[in-house]
Amino acid sequence: MVTPDSSLDPLNSFGSLSPTQIQTFQNQGYLVVRQVVSPSDLVPMVGIISRVVDQQADRFYAAGKITDLCQQAPFEDRWYRILQQFGGQNEVYGWHTTVFSQALFDLITHPAVLDVVGSLTEGETQFNGDFWARPKLPEEKLTTLPWHQDSAYMPDTEHHTHLTVWMPLVDVCPENGTLQFVPGSHKLGLKPHLRIEGESFKSPVDDPADGNVDIDSLEMEVGDLVIFHNLVFHRSLINHTESIRWSVDFRYSQANTPLGELWHRPISCIVRSHRFPHMVAGWDDWRALWNASPHKSNFLW
Numbered sequence: 368m369v370t371p372d373s374s375l376d377p378l379n380s381f382g383s384l385s386p387t388q389i390q391t392f393q394n395q396g397y398l399v400v401r402q403v404v405s406p407s408d409l410v411p412m413v414g415i416i417s418r419v420v421d422q423q424a425d426r427f428y429a430a431g432k433i434t435d436l437c438q439q440a441p442f443e444d445r446w447y448r449i450l451q452q453f454g455g456q457n458e459v460y461g462w463h464t465t466v467f468s469q470a471l472f473d474l475i476t477h478p479a480v481l482d483v484v485g486s487l488t489e490g491e492t493q494f495n496g497d498f499w500a501r502p503k504l505p506e507e508k509l510t511t512l513p514w515h516q517d518s519a520y521m522p523d524t525e526h527h528t529h530l531t532v533w534m535p536l537v538d539v540c541p542e543n544g545t546l547q548f549v550p551g552s553h554k555l556g557l558k559p560h561l562r563i564e565g566e567s568f569k570s571p572v573d574d575p576a577d578g579n580v581d582i583d584s585l586e587m588e589v590g591d592l593v594i595f596h597n598l599v600f601h602r603s604l605i606n607h608t609e610s611i612r613w614s615v616d617f618r619y620s621q622a623n624t625p626l627g628e629l630w631h632r633p634i635s636c637i638v639r640s641h642r643f644p645h646m647v648a649g650w651d652d653w654r655a656l657w658n659a660s661p662h663k664s665n666f667l668w
């Protein structure tokens with residue numbers, strides 16, 4: 368058994384990231400980590416999403432909107448093929464309530480994911496309660512997010528570090544709507560964002576990509592993750608392929624980081640603690656928080 372070794376680099380003693388990776392995260396505001404989970408670890412989550420697709424397909428079929436349930440279609444195509452039959456679109460940019468499940472919790476608390484996060488939280492990690500599954504359909508504007516810093520959407524979070532873990536459920540590249548980052552932009556502080564009339568999302572008043580800045584377009588495979596800071600500018604590209612770019616994302620912070628009035632605070636919980644292991648939530652605890660929270664009824668999806 369490996370025991371914590373105080374002679375280790377202090378940055379490195381709480382998780383799986385090397386000092387170089389931690390430094391890269393600190394310099395860039397994001398870090399891609401390859402093959403953190405095995406693709407088979409994602410199968411239960413894909414199963415949950417597929418069950419939602421099944422239910423929606425049955426509903427559309429019963430309503431006479433579709434004639435083909437597309438049961439043989441691959442995961443990355445099926446939802447699109449169903450919607451195409453009646454010119455349907457995503458109603459929301461992300462799925463939340465519909466994917467609440469033990470499979471989701473198991474992924475949020477996957478030991479290898481928490482090892483990555485723990486490298487940046489000194490091993491004391493809370494899950495902030497924020498989670499999404501995102502179906503980015505071909506040529507769809509709704510799920511194509513403009514440049515933003517996550518703190519622009521999370522009031523009063525800019526003075527602490529909040530970490531997003533984003534995992535593709537299909538391989539991603541610029542053609543199918545990957546994420547792009549402006550390296551180092553988390554050091555700029557929170558910049559003003561405005562919602563332009565008719566747009567779903569806020570955009571920064573000043574374009575962070577203006578001038579001679581580097582833009583990093585991620586290429587990732589299933590099993591990889593990118594972890595990023597709440598102040599780093601990022602966006603997602605439009606999907607120019609014929610398949611869906613499926614992904615999931617979750618937010619964490621060091622335990623005791625204030626979550627203020629964030630809408631997802633009621634379902635936040637400690638997911639790893641070396642100091643207070645008895646406070647770590649299991650699936651039953653999280654499900655109880657969910658059942659007591661307004662989440663079940665607050666979301667369209």
Ligand SMILES: O=C(O)CCC(=O)C(=O)O
Pocket residue numbers: 501503510511512517531533601602603614616
């Ligand atoms: O998945 C995407 O397309 C965008 C995700 C994103 O921008 C975010 O999680 O902040």
